[in-house]
Amino acid sequence: MGPPTSAAVVLLAFCISAISFLLPTGEAAQNLLEVVYQGCSSTTFPKNGGFDQTLTSLFSTLTSQASQSRFYKTSAGSGDHAISALFQCRGDLSNGDCSDCVKRLPEEANRLCGPTTAARVQLQGCYLQYTAGDPNQVSGTELLYSKCASSRVTDSTFLQMRQAAFSDVQNGIQGGSGFYTVDDGGVYALGQCEGDLSISDCGVCLKSAFREIENRCGGVKSGQVYLSRCYATYAYYPDGGAGGYGNYGAGGGSSGHAQQTGKTVAIVVGGAALLFFVFVCLCFVRSLWKKHDDY
Template identity: 50%
Template sequence: MGFSKSSFSLTLILLTSLAFLIPLNTATDLYTLIYKGCSRQNSQDSNFQSTLTSLFNSLVAQSTTSRFFKTTSGSGQNALSGLFQCRGDLTNADCNNCVKKLPAMSTNLCGQTISGRIHLAGCYIVYQTSDFPQLSGTELLYKTCSGSKESFEDKRNTAFANLETGIAGGSGFYATTYGSVYVVAQCEGDLSVSDCGACVKEAVQRAEAECGNSIAGQIYLNRCYMSYSYYPNGVGHSSGSGQQTGKTVAIVVGGAAALGFGVICLLFLRSLWKKRDDY
């Protein structure tokens, strides 16, 4: 008893088609490296690596239940402070999976430098020694601008204004779309509402001044970031887009899987009836 060759072929085609329905790039995108920042000075402390490992372990453990956490490892001059933060629209599971990538990446990219920052699309991690110079919250760490479009700035500026209004609502994370321009901003988790608004405003002003009519840009300041992208075909996002996309994907893949299971059952029953007729 078993599938006929034709039944097996149909099943294989179906399963292959289902595989293509699953958005494999969703998780991969979260782990895309945006930028790294490593100090030029290495630690001379013989216990540095063990202290850093302890710090990373604490941060990873907290990422199962929180999207932001700050802590300290070690003591005295050898103490290390650090934090992680995930995008505000990630689930706890996605946040944890993202943060788990960071310690190894930090070791590979920064080694034993006394300060480091690894920023992925979905999360970032920061650590520094107690005597490392403190940066202004609006210090520019990284920027990128790409593409250009004439008569784009008015549409972009309206999207930026909506972003500033939205972030002032106090959640520390906001994403919205205006005229096919998708914008998102996030502040470090312990910033006050007013400081967050001021930081994002500074990031927006830098984007306006430095990216001009670029159709995409990213501005990363020390304690906040903002990015924008233009989708000429109207493919954009809304506030909370990550969660909504996840729900849509679950419905589509779940429905496809149910359909696939039903077809496989029918093929199996057909094989049984064919076998019965052969006796």
């Protein structure tokens, strides 16, 4: 068989480009960058006070550490110009996804809060927090944000299953990682503590978070509570379908399974279309090659 014709080479290159275009583009990773909430101080830094340079330096340090660690705390400046900051990624994120998530945080902090003296921006996959002055003034169990789905669960055993899932998370946290997830009978639950919190303090914090969820959300399909040093979320998917990285209440719970089913169908249909396209491309390339050999 001789060398391929120029037409065959061009067609093969086109097929490869088209196939790469049709491949999945990391939708799960994109979901990690969605904003959950932001908390911004009511006071702003004085102009020309040097705080903007200090904050920029802090952001640069945090983003540079995100490919190596899922939690990092640092400070910059001194005296009245000191600012403390930290980031934390979800415990199940890869280094690459953590880095991508943290890189988005300074942009979102500037967009959502501007030059405020303290801010916390929570994305689905990570969060950033910074404050001027003493970062330990806030209680570790202060409620920052909560959200509950509107749809209630009719299954009479749901509350017991959710309680079992919450207990499993609290027990699992004792392993010392500060992050734990469970799936108990279709109840997906997640708990995470700030990276430098002790095991005992983490347990106390999560106990408060789960109690807040129970009090605020009752028997609805999903809920999430963020305290200053830990957070907990859950979602009920009786037929499965929490998806990559788990939704754990992020989608409100009422349509999470339907959305996951739709994604699955789209992946199957798209995969079939991709295979058919590859088959057609290979047939054309083979035909051109055969014609070249016939000559």
